[in-house]
Amino acid sequence: MAAEDSFRDYVAARLVSLSRAAYLLTGDRHLAEDLVQQALIQVASRWERISAGGDPDPYVRRVLYHQHVSWWRRRRLVDRPHADLPEKAVADRAADKDVEITVRQALRRLTPKQRAVLVLRYFEDLTEVQTAEVLGCSVGTVKSNTRDALARLRSTAPELADLREAR
Amino acid sequence: MKELKELADEMTPARLPDDLWGAGRRLRRRRRVGYALAAVLVLVLAVTLPEWAAHRRAAIVPADRPGAVPSRVETPHLWQAKVGQWPAGPGGPASLVFFTGQTRYLEGTGVVVGTNGSYRLIYQKVGEGDGMLTPDGRHYVGPGLRLLDLTTGDERQLSGEPIWGEPLAFSPDGTELLIGVNNDDGVITYGDDTVPDNDPEKPDDLVAVDLRTGERRFVAVGRMNSYTTAAWSPDGTRIAVEGPVGRADVGRRLSVMDARTGAPLWTVDNFAPDRRLAGRAAWTPDGGLLAVLGFEGCVNACDQAGESARRWRLDLVDAGTGNVVAQPVPIEGLPGEVVGWRDGRDAVLTYTPVRAEPDHRTLVALRPSGEVDTLVDTPPGVYNLEVPDDLLRSGSFGGTPPTPSPWAAPAWAYLLVASPFLLVLWIFRRRRQRRV
Known part of the structure; x- marks a missing residue:
């Protein structure tokens, strides 16, 4: 439970900053919410390892940005991009x-x-x-x-x- | 860049699901299952690919590659691939083939053991007779002269109409196969014992077929109700043949004839019912003597106990006259057929060591003293086996017993094993797609 608590503390502290970065990346509030959620689920799945390394920020940031690029690649197959x-x-x-x-x-x-x-x-x-x-x-x-x-x-x-x- | 910061300020904190932590845990479980499946797949491929490669290599091994007959064989796996069945491949030239009912077909099935140790099945229809291996072990000659190439898995009909009859013996140079052609046209004639016999009005023919061209040559037309055993002399000039004659197969005839013209050199018309030509290799290697199997015991209308109680022996008779010329060699078990000779002296024959267990056929060398050396042992349920003539002549016995590979399986077996994993993968993928 300690891991879960520390994860919740981290999310509470960093949610605003992450949400803003996601908004700039996606340009859409709903997509930004989805992106933050997906990235945090990824982070939660590896939280013990991430938190053991000290500062989780670099890893969380990496997950957020890679998730964004990979989303874009995946959506490109179904949603044609608009120039x-x-x-x-x-x-x-x-x-x-x-x-x-x-x-x-x-x-x-x-x-x-x-x-x-x-x-x-x-x-x-x-x-x-x-x-x-x-x-x-x-x-x-x-x-x-x-x-x-x-x-x-x-x-x-x-x-x-x-x-x-x-x- | 203040414009970016001002733009970002528009964003309110993202709403998060209550079970964010739980979703992360579930993702972790799925990932672990995925890793486990991937590890299994890698393991399967790591074990399978070298096996496949070996089988592919075996397919192009020349037929004259020296090999050894294994000292023991095992019952194949239920899922063992047939010759040429994908993805296992053909298996290569045979070191022997044995016949057993202990396969997934629950009927008589040929099992080819390759010189590389591979095991492959040959499906036999219900009631289909056993075929023979060509002397080089490369082909299996099935009923009707269907040639199965064991190095490629291709099966073809030798040119012309199928010949229905008993394949009897290969010529010493391996080019011609003697076949007793069945001319009875399905007519059943009953003798005095109500057992179906050959119709004496329609005697069979002895035909030599060239396996390279499919050309057929009549060696003997008629003469016997059927040809049960034939043996080619080592120099290829003479053929010894035995078969029933007269109504109800009451008489037996042993004849030695010219291999080219079929002209009889000598004939014994009242060949005793308790004797028979020993097999396809009845001629001794020097061509001077013929091996004949004889027994003491019940001759007519015998039950199984009576047949099991027979005391067998091997006689050697003068190939020029048919007279017994040597001391009989006693045989402890039940002899099948003499298929070759070891060191020019010991008869090599198929053999049932325990009289009460007819479905345990081995290959042994019979010494003049009556002792037997087991050359090939088989598991219970094997009722016949064949070794290519070239390996018999070279005396290459005592090879390492090969174990049937569980990976030499047909595609459906792999699919069967993989289906639960594929199903789990499909479910995961579908759930993931839904979430995205």
Whole structure:
């Protein structure tokens, strides 16, 4: 029961942060909820091992991001991806926040990995090395994904021109 | 990047199910079961694949590869594959074939033991006679001259119409097979003892069939009601034949004839009913003598006890005259047929060591003193066995007893074993898909 309690404590402490990251990754509240749930179920299934290693955050983050990429791959088989998503879905929810709409639309035009890199670097404030560890790729891949993501953001949302490649 | 943070602030904490922890535990259990199944699968493949590879290699082993006849064989598994049955493969050239009812068919079945130790079944229809192995052990010659290639599993009809009759003996060079062709056309004639006999009005023919071409050559037309035993002389020039003659098969005839023309060299028309030509290898290796099996005891209308009580012996008669020329060799058990010779002196014969157990047939070498050396032992229930002539001539006996591989099974057996695992996997997958 100690393991279950510590898991519940951890979830209570980190739920807000995880939910926000999931929202940025998916761009949808319901999908973000599903993503957090699935990731936490995965984490619960291995909690003893994860918690024994000290800080569970790196592992939990890795599960969340990999789950997101793997979701996207699996859904791609049944739901064809949209290069240009309908704007109506977001327009009525944040009509008064032009920048946020722009960011959301711009994010949706990124690949899952590009979006993950962006969220890890600029929302979670991880370094390139930490980002590479979470995504299980090389630092070079992180760099190129970041560069491509920022380039695409700038082209689709010039308002974000103040973004910098390197931190 | 403040825009990202502001966007993220829109998100309220995700609602979580009450049993999040329980869902994680269930996932852990499913994962463990999956690992266990994967481990079993890997184990099965690890054991099976080398076996398959060995069988594939055996399929291309040349027929003249030297081998040894195993000293003992075992009853095959109930799920043992037939010759050529996928995925086990054919099994390769035979070191012997034995016939038993102890298989899944619950009827007489041929069991081929390959020179590589493989076990494969040959299905026999109800009442079907036992076939013979070609001298090189590569083919099984079934009824009607159907040739089963033991190295590929292919079965084909030797060219022309099927020949229905008794396969008797191969020529010394292994090219021709002597067959007593049944000419009775299904007519049953009853003798004085109400036992169905051959119709003397329709005597059988002796035919030599070339197994390479399917060409048939009549060696003797008529002459006997049927041909029960034939033996080719070692030099291939003469054939000794024995069979019943006269109404109700009352008489027996032993004849030695020219192998090419069929011209009789000598004939004994009143061959005693308590004697018979010893078998397909009745000629001694030097071609000078013929082996004849004789007995003392009940001759006519004998019950099983009377037959079991017979005292058997092996006589050697002059191949030129038919006169007994050597001391008889006493035989303790029940002799079957002389199929070869060891060291030019000891007759090699199929043999039932215990008179009361007719379904225990072995292969033994009979010394002139009457002692027997068991060359091949078999499990109970084996009523006949065959060893290829080439191995008999080379005297390659005493091979390591092979054990039938449980993996040499037909695809349905694998499916049967795998079905519970597949069902569990399917259920897991379906549940997972539903959840997603």
